Amino acid sequence: xxxxxxxxxxxxxxxxxxxxQYLTAERIRAIVPGYSxxxxxxxxxxxxxxxxxxxxxxxxxxxxxxxxxxxxxxxYRIARRDYELGDIDLEPDEAAAVALAVRLWDAPELxxxxxxxxxxxxxxxxxxxxxxxxxxxPKVRTTEPAFAPLLAAVQSGRVVExxxxxxxxPDVHRRTVEPWxxxxxxxxxxxxxxxxxxxxxxxxRLSRIQGKVKAVGxxxxxxxxxxxxxxxxxxxxxxxxxxxxxxxxxxxxxxxxGARRRAKVVDRMKLGGDWGDVVELDLRYPESAAGWLAxxxxxxxxxEPDTLRKTIHEIHLDVxxxxxxxxxxx
Numbered sequence: 001x002x003x004x005x006x007x008x009x010x011x012x013x014x015x016x017x018x019x020x021q022y023l024t025a026e027r028i029r030a031i032v033p034g035y036s037x038x039x040x041x042x043x044x045x046x047x048x049x050x051x052x053x054x055x056x057x058x059x060x061x062x063x064x065x066x067x068x069x070x071x072x073x074x075x076y077r078i079a080r081r082d083y084e085l086g087d088i089d090l091e092p093d094e095a096a097a098v099a100l101a102v103r104l105w106d107a108p109e110l111x112x113x114x115x116x117x118x119x120x121x122x123x124x125x126x127x128x129x130x131x132x133x134x135x136x137x138p139k140v141r142t143t144e145p146a147f148a149p150l151l152a153a154v155q156s157g158r159v160v161e162x163x164x165x166x167x168x169x170p171d172v173h174r175r176t177v178e179p180w181x182x183x184x185x186x187x188x189x190x191x192x193x194x195x196x197x198x199x200x201x202x203x204x205r206l207s208r209i210q211g212k213v214k215a216v217g218x219x220x221x222x223x224x225x226x227x228x229x230x231x232x233x234x235x236x237x238x239x240x241x242x243x244x245x246x247x248x249x250x251x252x253x254x255x256x257x258g259a260r261r262r263a264k265v266v267d268r269m270k271l272g273g274d275w276g277d278v279v280e281l282d283l284r285y286p287e288s289a290a291g292w293l294a295x296x297x298x299x300x301x302x303x304e305p306d307t308l309r310k311t312i313h314e315i316h317l318d319v320x321x322x323x324x325x326x327x328x329x330x
Contacts, residue, residue, distance in 0.1 A: 008034030009051055013060060013078065022065050022075025052076075144206040147182065149213040150191045154179045156219040159196075163210040166246060172210050173246070177202070180224040185234045192230045193222070198282070203234045245283045248304040252276040255299035271301055278303065290315060 011033050016023065029035045029044055038044035055062050064074050146162065153160045160179055163172045179193040188205055195202040250271050251259055263279035270276075283289045290308055293300055294315040302309040 004034065005051075008032070009054060012051060013055065016062070016076060016078040017080060019077055021067050022063070022071075022077050024071075024073050024075045028076070144189060144209070146191075146206045146209040146213045147189060149215065150179055150182050150206070153213070153215045154181055154191075154222075156215070157222040158215040158219055159217045159221055160191075160213050160215055162204075162213045164204055165208045165210055167208065171246070175204070176216075177204070178222040180222070180228065181230040182206075183230045183234055185231060190234045192228075192233055201228070201233065245305065245308070247281045247283050247289075247302060247308055249279050249281055249293065250276050250301040250303055251279055252299045256296045259293065259296060259300060272298075283308075294319075 012028070015028065015032050023031075025045065025048055028048070029038070035044060035048070038047060052062060061078060063077050063079055065077075066074060150160060159176060161174065161176050164175045165172050174197075176196040177191065177193045178196065179191050181193075182189060182191050184190075188207065190203045190205055192201070192203045194200070248266070249259065249263065250269060251263070252274055253276050255276075259281070260277075260279065263281050265277045265279050267278035268275065269278055281289075290311040293302060293308075294312045297316075302312055
């Protein structure tokens with residue numbers, strides 16, 4: 001719902017709750033902010049009719065009537081006896097759960113339901129234990145466009161595809177993921193799931209997803225493992241694992257088996273007269289990996305990133321200057 005429309009509806013509800021008399025449409029137009037700017041009578045009445053329908057859809061009891069037999073037109077009001085809830089009985093932990101929802105969710109898809117529930121609880125006199133929800137991160141913003149489609153995919157159990165930018169590289173790569181859940185950690189949103197490209201569990205920060213998220217396959221394909229704690233997984237990944245670097249490396253045929261075991265073959269090419277595979281390596285520590293790759297000598301050549309290629313080239317030059325020939329590990 002647009003902000004202007006939401007404010008107008010709130011003003012209308014407050015106005016109709018604050019009066020015991022029936023207010024005509026013209027009177028409402030004059031005193032409720034948001035209606036006075038209507039360019040014509042027709043535009044006002046069209047807007048007012050939509051707002052009345054919206055309030056009724058929200059379950060707000062809008063009464064229609066006249067204050068006396070001399071009134072020429074109907075008026076409107078909201079009776080507090082119908083608007084407020086009757087007595088309800090919730091356990092303290094149940095009331096706290098509603099408070100958690102309000103404090104945690106601040107997305108357009110989720111805010112209205114949570115806030116409405118808490119408003120009704122307080123109107124009914126339920127004492128919501130705010131202290132019980134103090135350990136939850138409040139006011140997490142979900143401005144990322146990927147949030148809604150990923151949440152929908154999790155709920156329907158569908159596989160998703162999206163373009164993802166690594167933190168250490170401007171390059172964007174297509175990812176196919178079986179999403180298990182969307183969680184927040186330290187003010188940022190992550191989707192956790194099984195990465196089909198890496199054949200391993202991974203988490204992806206929503207702000208690094210480029211373009212639209214596409215749901216593929218039939219519903220119910222994805223099942224979240226019962227033993228995984230999504231929040232702990234994200235916290236562990238972000239705390240323990242530094243940003244990784246994706247390296248494209250040429251490996252001579254039949255050589256450098258140690259590097260091949262950690263790599264994914266993506267292409268074939270000829271380099272220096274010899275055929276080999278172009279592979280991708282996910283390097284957590286590129287600096288230390290440079291010495292490891294340099295040890296393969298001419299059997300391995302880094303194509304990307306350029307910084308890693310230059311580092312290995314300098315290592316080889318240092319070896320040559322010392323009178324040694326770079327070896328070829330297998």
